[in-house]
Amino acid sequence: MPFKIKPLVEKEVKNLLRDPRIYIGIVSMIIILPAMGFIFQSAFEASMGAVANATVIIVDYDKTSLSRELISFLEKEGLNVREYTCTIEECVKEAEKLEAPAVIIVPKGFASTVENFEKANLTIYYLMRSLGTASTFTYSSVED
Numbered sequence: 001m002p003f004k005i006k007p008l009v010e011k012e013v014k015n016l017l018r019d020p021r022i023y024i025g026i027v028s029m030i031i032i033l034p035a036m037g038f039i040f041q042s043a044f045e046a047s048m049g050a051v052a053n054a055t056v057i058i059v060d061y062d063k064t065s066l067s068r069e070l071i072s073f074l075e076k077e078g079l080n081v082r083e084y085t086c087t088i089e090e091c092v093k094e095a096e097k098l099e100a101p102a103v104i105i106v107p108k109g110f111a112s113t114v115e116n117f118e119k120a121n122l123t124i125y126y127l128m129r130s131l132g133t134a135s136t137f138t139y140s141s142v143e144d
Contacts, residue, residue, distance in 0.1 A: 054101055058071055060085075061108045066110065066114055102125060102126050107123065
């Protein structure tokens with residue numbers, strides 16, 4: 001069976017190589033695809049640089065060892081964590097001053113919810129400054 005297809009494939013390849021319009025598509029893709037890769041790579045590297053320097057404000061209303069572990073985990077993940085004990089409005093204003101992308105609220109009863117194997121909730125307030133790639137990566141790094 002494969003031997004019956006071989007002449008047909010050879011004929012189609014020869015027909016493709018005879019048509020000069022095919023060369024335009026091949027050559028343009030050889031030029032365009034690496035250029036696009038370079039553009040996306042540089043945008044991604046700039047976004048990751050913005051994520052590495054992100055400062056996050058945490059308001060810990062629970063004040064338990066588990067919430068402290070959460071804060072230390074975020075610090076180990078590379079986020080600059082600043083802890084505040086203020087109202088949500090004051091923390092959002094402080095985040096605007098520091099240009100922090102998010103304010104994370106650890107509610108009272110967070111540890112008991114986790115210890116009871118229930119779904120624990122954290123409230124995250126994002127401060128959207130733009131809808132660009134760099135800010136989107138910053139928000140996703142906080143969320144993960």
